Amino acid sequence: MNEPTTALEEWRRYWPTVLAAMVGMSFYTVLTYSLSTFIGPLEAEFGWSRTALSSGLTVFAGISMLGGPFIGMAVDKFGTRKLGIIGMVLAGLAFAAFSLLNGSIVQWIALYVIYGIFALAIKSTVWSAGISSVFTHARSLALAVVLSGSALGQTLAPLAANKLINAFGWREAYIWLGLGWAGVALVLLIPFYFDAHARKAREAPGSEQKPAIILPGLTIKEATRDSRVIRIALANLLMASVGSGVSVHLVRIVSETGISMDTAVEIAATAGLAGLIGKLGVGWLLDRVQGSLIPFSGFAIGAFGHFLLIGLIGGATPLLIGAMCIGFASGAGLQISTYLISRYAGLRNFGAIFGTISSMMMAGTALGPMFAGAVHDLTGSYDILEMIAAPVMLLCATLFVGLGPYPEFTRPEQD
Known part of the structure; x- marks a missing residue:
């Protein structure tokens, strides 16, 4: 397939990939931006301090910091499609697992550790690499749209969490947010999200060994x-x-x-x-x-x-x-x-x-x-x-x- 020669051609061909990546990026931010809404119910039920409730995000940030280079190397080797899809499934389930909280701070931290590890596969590095691999002429705007997923999460996560908590309680809210938001992302990722590695593989579906793709750039x-x-x-x-x-x-x-x-x-x-x-x-x-x-x-x-x-x-x-x-x-x-x-x-x-x-x-x-x-x-x-x-x-x-x-x-x- 011939490569697009203009920005307009890139958008016509790859806009579904951008949309899927943007929604995927938005889910990565839900845990952070919904926490303030969950603080009240969790305080009331377990008597936890604000410091204890905030400690999970510190753990999450630490895992993201330490795991960033390793997930980046995995992206370069395997591409982003499989990582993004598998990560979305596991991160969605891990988010829903917060509904099982029983009042133990150890369990609270453990859930953040589990979620943090799975969420490495859906962080901005993954979506940015995938979009950059297929866009050249309109790469900056495409990246901007994808990274705007964080603003989408920042805006909608507190509102959605608040409505769900008021309607069903905080446990069900974790389940609906985790499985629902990640589920919407998967509905878009599976049929529409294809980076350069995945597109190259689709061009040779009958070959026993899928061709490796090495993109230009620095070592x-x-x-x-x-x-x-x-x-x-x-x-x-x-x-x-x-x-x-x-x-x-x-x-x-x-x-x-x-x-x-x-x-x-x-x-x-x-x-x-x-x-x-x-x-x-x-x-x-x-x-x-x-x-x-x-x-x-x-x-x-x-x-x-x-x-x-x-x-x-x-x-x-x-x-x-x-x-x-x-x-x-x-x-x-x-x-x-x-x-x-x-x-x-x-x-x-x-x-x-x-x-x-x-x-x-x-x-x-x-x-x-x-x-x-x-x-x-x-x-x-x-x-x-x-x-x-x-x-x-x-x-x-x-x-x-x-x-x-x-x-x-x-x-x-x-x-």
């Missing part, structure tokens, strides 16, 4: 010495470290400037919408404009947002703009980095390379909220946090300056 050793890859990785580590802390504490950061709690919640909610705009807007632009302007601007906007949240300018409007800038930068930052790694490192070992970068981001995500809380405990405010975050984000932006033109990789010999 892992070459990537570890490539200054462009290192700069992108460092920018993501720094962004995650300051950004996660601010995001988790955003409502409190805004409310402690004198804004009412209700208004603070509304202001913080705009960050999610701005993040979606950042993903899609930057995704569309990166397919059309090469250079440092878009990557630099995407991160620099975050620096401006952190400056506004210091509260030097009175009123709710600067805080609203600041929250939206931070949300935009968060969405745009992941989109920028995923796309640029696919261009500067290529696709040969995209899973392992981006999986490692993703693990670095998870490390920052795990440490950031604790650092933000420590700053507040020591100083009584978040001002120093924002004073640190603003220049750090500006440093992240400068790391994207002068990366140079995208390299042209030659496809290695097929076995």
Whole structure:
């Protein structure tokens, strides 16, 4: 089959794969974004503290951090179709298993360990690698749509969990969310989700040994010495470290400037919408404009947002703009980095390379909220946090300056 020669042709041929991957990506976020809705019922039934309830997400983040490079190598070797489908089945069952909680914290942590291991096969590395393998001309926008699945989960998971808990109770809510959401994803993944490995295999259905497909790009050793890859990785580590802390504490950061709690919640909610705009807007632009302007601007906007949240300018409007800038930068930052790694490192070992970068981001995500809380405990405010975050984000932006033109990789010999 001839390869598409334009972005429009790619979308006409591969849009079902993008849709399936987006829904798959959305389920990966359900456990995180539904927890706040389950906290009340679990507290009431078992008497658990907020610290104990939050400990599961720390375990989940740790597993994602440690397992990222390994799942990336599996993606490079086996492709993403089988991993995504099997992972969705197991993760859905593991999510539903939370309905069996009996009040034991050990069981709570054990379920997070089990879910965390299975969920490695449905994290962003998997879907990003699969989409990058079939899209060239419209790759950035396709990645943006897929990664927007996280915003879909962030928006719908609390609403769905709340309705299910009110209608059936928290145990049944875990079952419906786990089997229902994962089931919808599987209905789309099985008939529609085919990455380059799977498409190559379908072209030779009668052969005894399915042909291996080796995509062009850097080896892992070459990537570890490539200054462009290192700069992108460092920018993501720094962004995650300051950004996660601010995001988790955003409502409190805004409310402690004198804004009412209700208004603070509304202001913080705009960050999610701005993040979606950042993903899609930057995704569309990166397919059309090469250079440092878009990557630099995407991160620099975050620096401006952190400056506004210091509260030097009175009123709710600067805080609203600041929250939206931070949300935009968060969405745009992941989109920028995923796309640029696919261009500067290529696709040969995209899973392992981006999986490692993703693990670095998870490390920052795990440490950031604790650092933000420590700053507040020591100083009584978040001002120093924002004073640190603003220049750090500006440093992240400068790391994207002068990366140079995208390299042209030659496809290695097929076995």
